[in-house]
Amino acid sequence: MNSSDYLTVQIGNKIKSIRKEKGWRLGELAEKSGMSIAMVSKIENGRIIPTLPSLIQLIQAFDLGVADFFSDLKSENDFSGYILRKKSEYTQLNKEEESIGYEYQMILNYPIEKSSMEITLLTLKSGAEREPVSTAGFEYLYILRGKIRYCLGSETFDLEEGDSLFFDGNIPHVPKNETQSDAELLVTYLISMG
Template sequence: MNDTDRTDALERYIGNTIRELRNKQDLTISDVSELTGISRGMLSKIENAQTAMSLDTLSRLSRTLGVSLSALFRNYDVPSGSAQMVKQGEGMEVVRRGTKRGHTYHLLAYDQGPNKLFEPFLITMNDKSEVFPTFEHPGTEFIHILEGVIEYRHGQNTYVLKRGDSLTFRGDVPHGPEKLIKLPINFLSIIIYNSNTNS
């Protein structure tokens, strides 16, 4: 985008923002003209991006519309971004080592490119008789208990985790559920991979 295009885009943005603020407050162009001392013709040109304006004019408009100068530009040139939303119950069910009856993994984000940065799982357990293997993987794991009570092993230590409790640990140390104390158990497990680790 060249300088002329940037200027045009900025004028369109300011014009649209001023029009939206004026309409939200049920003000006519005549109302704003009286309050600011700026002619109706000039205000119309500003809103339609047909003219540039001085900082003084912009300052008078922002005061009249009850916003700061910085608020006028708050959403200008903000990257559109992209986010992945997974609705409740729509996480992709995956099979991992140890997945058996009464033990499900739902992956809550995916398609992250060739090198995974993290993997968030919602894990549900509702079978007390299940025997769990230990896990080892690269990176760091964070778990947060949403429901139930579980005894969780990491290396030689065990931790009793209840609703609201969290545990963070190195993934390359053997770990996993030791005992299911109160069912059902639901918890978030987020594995964060090192940037130089391909998984």
């Protein structure tokens, strides 16, 4: 996958990694870069694609040169007509800094004509909790295993294995697992890049 979007995920992960190496909280990086905590969090977690000025602000907050920041980032090979991803190749993601019991694994992230598609496997632990979030784009989720309660704006849906939900990610949303067993969801993000 030779794509700016694949690099966007790497960039978000690298920003988070450098911040944690420095022992900074999210608020410290936000303050040093002149950006909001919400914006930094969304960039770190791949929920939005950073603008070039935003990215430069973050890199400068770390007192790094742009070339140094990008020196070890790589892109994947050109698309050969298919993408095979083995389970061992999935990337662990931490999409929300303050969440408990939400384990994301990115299965695929690929640009499609001015948009990006990311597929993740979310294991929702029993009693998982976090605040509702918004995502720039659309989301589709499919319940692979278990039962969840999905809060979408003012609506609440009880979903179980085989159920699916497609929605505008700009609506604040949060899945909750109020059962004694873990649940698994396949989550697809469709994000417009233009």
